[in-house]
Amino acid sequence: MGAILELEKITKTYKKGENEVHALAGIDLSIDGGEFLAIVGPSGSGKTTLLNIIGCLDSPTSGSVYYDGKLLGGMKENELSDYRKQHISFIFQSYNLIPVLTVRENVELPLVIDQKMKKAEIRARCNEVIVAVGLKGMEERFPRELSGGQEQRVAIARALVKEPFIVLADEPTANLDSHTAVEIVDIMREINRTKNATFIFSTHDVLVQKHARRVLTIRDGLVHADERK
Amino acid sequence: MGTLFKIAWRNVWRHGKRTLLTVITMAFGLGLYIAMDSLLKGMDKGGLKNIVELTDSSVRISTKDYEEERRSSPLDYGLTDLPALETFILKDPRVVAVTVRTRFIGQLSNGIDGIPVSVVALDPEKDGKVYSLKDYVEGSWFGQEGGAQVPASSTAGTTATSATFGRSIVLGRGLAEDLGLRIGDWVVLSARTRYESQNADDFLISGLVDSSEPAINASGVFVSLADAEDFLDLEGLRTEMSVRMKARTNLKDSMAESDDLAERIRNGFPGLEAKSFGEVGRQFLEIAKMKSKGAGVIILVILLISGVGIANTILMSVYSRVREIGVLRAFGLKPKEITRLFLIEGGIIGLIGSLGGVAFGLLIVTYFVKVGLSIDFMGREMAGGMPIWGTLYGEWNPGQMVVAAIFGVVVSLFASRSPARKAGRLEVTNALRFV
Numbered sequence: 001m002g003a004i005l006e007l008e009k010i011t012k013t014y015k016k017g018e019n020e021v022h023a024l025a026g027i028d029l030s031i032d033g034g035e036f037l038a039i040v041g042p043s044g045s046g047k048t049t050l051l052n053i054i055g056c057l058d059s060p061t062s063g064s065v066y067y068d069g070k071l072l073g074g075m076k077e078n079e080l081s082d083y084r085k086q087h088i089s090f091i092f093q094s095y096n097l098i099p100v101l102t103v104r105e106n107v108e109l110p111l112v113i114d115q116k117m118k119k120a121e122i123r124a125r126c127n128e129v130i131v132a133v134g135l136k137g138m139e140e141r142f143p144r145e146l147s148g149g150q151e152q153r154v155a156i157a158r159a160l161v162k163e164p165f166i167v168l169a170d171e172p173t174a175n176l177d178s179h180t181a182v183e184i185v186d187i188m189r190e191i192n193r194t195k196n197a198t199f200i201f202s203t204h205d206v207l208v209q210k211h212a213r214r215v216l217t218i219r220d221g222l223v224h225a226d227e228r229k
Numbered sequence: 230m231g232t233l234f235k236i237a238w239r240n241v242w243r244h245g246k247r248t249l250l251t252v253i254t255m256a257f258g259l260g261l262y263i264a265m266d267s268l269l270k271g272m273d274k275g276g277l278k279n280i281v282e283l284t285d286s287s288v289r290i291s292t293k294d295y296e297e298e299r300r301s302s303p304l305d306y307g308l309t310d311l312p313a314l315e316t317f318i319l320k321d322p323r324v325v326a327v328t329v330r331t332r333f334i335g336q337l338s339n340g341i342d343g344i345p346v347s348v349v350a351l352d353p354e355k356d357g358k359v360y361s362l363k364d365y366v367e368g369s370w371f372g373q374e375g376g377a378q379v380p381a382s383s384t385a386g387t388t389a390t391s392a393t394f395g396r397s398i399v400l401g402r403g404l405a406e407d408l409g410l411r412i413g414d415w416v417v418l419s420a421r422t423r424y425e426s427q428n429a430d431d432f433l434i435s436g437l438v439d440s441s442e443p444a445i446n447a448s449g450v451f452v453s454l455a456d457a458e459d460f461l462d463l464e465g466l467r468t469e470m471s472v473r474m475k476a477r478t479n480l481k482d483s484m485a486e487s488d489d490l491a492e493r494i495r496n497g498f499p500g501l502e503a504k505s506f507g508e509v510g511r512q513f514l515e516i517a518k519m520k521s522k523g524a525g526v527i528i529l530v531i532l533l534i535s536g537v538g539i540a541n542t543i544l545m546s547v548y549s550r551v552r553e554i555g556v557l558r559a560f561g562l563k564p565k566e567i568t569r570l571f572l573i574e575g576g577i578i579g580l581i582g583s584l585g586g587v588a589f590g591l592l593i594v595t596y597f598v599k600v601g602l603s604i605d606f607m608g609r610e611m612a613g614g615m616p617i618w619g620t621l622y623g624e625w626n627p628g629q630m631v632v633a634a635i636f637g638v639v640v641s642l643f644a645s646r647s648p649a650r651k652a653g654r655l656e657v658t659n660a661l662r663f664v
Binding site for chain 2: 052055057058077078081082084085086089090092094096098099100101105109110112113114
């Protein structure tokens with residue numbers, strides 16, 4: 001499969017008072033569809049900033065991002081929202097489930113926001129991913145009734161429910177114990193394999209890194225190493 | 230929209246106590262507004278009823294000269310050719326009865342203190358068919374039984390009557406209390422006769438009026454035309470004629486009919502002035518409207534406080550859900566939709582508050598309509614500015630309830646607007662990082 005994401009000379013500079021912080025200092029990156037890519041590096045190296053730019057949550061100071069050959073620069077806020085709605089899903093470190101919605105409603109949320117599928121289709125797709133992440137029987141529970149691992153499974157199900165997709169995960173296992181972390185990564189890998197979904201995730205966890213097929217190391221806002229297994 | 234509503238609805242109850250407090254404040258303010266509106270409407274109705282039944286009748290006729298000097302109640306301008314006028318009026322099928330009155334200025338004394346008073350000389354029999362004063366008299370209405378019950382402690386029922394001792398007088402209860410007088414007591418009434426000579430005589434208090442018209446209670450003095458005739462050398466002089474027309478359920482119809490009759494009288498008798506209930510009533514309603522504006526301001530302040538409460542509730546909701554907003558934005562909700570989400574929350578709070586307010590208002594209004602609110606506790610001095618006295622009954626005003634509910638929702642939406650827009654403007658990355 002060819003590159004679905006291409007980043008050219010991406011820089012990102014934040015202003016903190018009178019000082020400038022260069023979070024990304026010129027990243028060139030090409031990501032193929034179906035990759036299972038881990039972004040690693042020390043704290044403050046620019047992992048989250050890179051994910052935010054790939055996910056159109058943030059815009060680069062300079063450089064270009066192409067999705068499927070289309071330049072994303074210069075899009076307005078509403079266009080970026082539409083882009084995210086159609087192509088990208090997120091898994092967050094703190095799960096970030098909507099506390100007033102049940103497991104099923106949380107998982108259905110991206111499709112409901114998208115407004116393209118009928119209710120019955122949404123329900124069927126939702127059931128499918130809930131089974132895939134091992135949460136069958138918990139559909140009507142609220143996030144407060146779940147463990148951390150279960151919450152992250154819901155977050156994964158929510159991220160996977162729309163297809164096709166790029167899944168961006170920022171430290172998805174950081175709040176989980178090692179056993180649950182491996183379980184979660186296994187689920188992600190399985191879905192990556194069966195659905196050919198592109199996973200891009202940042203992590204500090206060496207155990208999680210071992211499961212990645214490509215590991216991108218970032219230091220001081222630059223690609224330090226790009227290792228394919 | 231359905232999902233936004235679902236999220237909004239559940240978030241409204243996520244902090245139940247906070248929401249409930251806001252809703253209660255709003256419901257209280259709106260309920261109070263509805264109750265006050267009902268009382269003001271009741272007051273208007275009572276005031277208009279007083280105009281017809283106690284003070285001005287459907288049409289009040291006098292000469293143009295008399296009307297100009299009406300404040301001094303001169304005995305110089307009597308109605309002429311009364312039989313022709315009466316026949317003309319009674320020909321109108323809408324007319325129920327007519328009566329004549331003569332007003333004059335006098336001095337009432339209990340032997341120690343004297344008070345200047347405006348006295349109405351009337352025909353007890355015919356006056357009772359036009360006005361309802363008799364129904365409010367405790368004691369005797371010039372030899373007839375009064376309408377009000379006489380308390381056991383009252384001196385009424387003594388053998389002293391005008392039939393046995395001469396002239397009798399009926400006083401407003403407030404006036405009698407001011408002079409320390411009771412039924413059966415004697416008072417001295419002095420006045421200038423029609424020929425400007427001073428006359429004074431003892432009058433026996435046969436009854437006290439405690440009506441729904443505060444002015445009559447405070448200063449009303451009534452004598453019979455028979456007694457006034459030789460007391461003032463009237464020689465048949467009558468300064469006013471009052472007309473009672475058939476009651477209509479619709480106020481506008483009632484006013485229009487009185488306007489029409491007054492117009493016909495003015496055209497038929499060019500020297501006469503005819504004041505219709507329509508004219509007097511409209512003036513009364515204008516004044517009442519101005520007075521009710523003050524009450525409206527108070528309610529507006531209460532609603533503004535509710536609005537601040539709602540704005541605060543929504544703002545707190547925004548701050549406690551910044552990450553949630555970030556997630557919704559990350560999954561593709563547009564800023565406008567985030568703003569809409571919080572506006573829906575404000576709208577829900579406003580709607581519940583408004584419905585609660587209407588329910589609360591309905592309860593109070595039901596009580597006011599059925600039981601009424603006794604305004605005696607205010608005391609006669611404080612109630613002086615009120616158009617009615619005794620028990621104030623509420624009036625149903627469904628239209629105003631709907632307006633109040635809509636206004637409540639609009640206030641809520643307006644109050645939610647600023648925090649909702651703030652939520653819509655949050656940067657996604659900042660929102661997701663928010664701790």
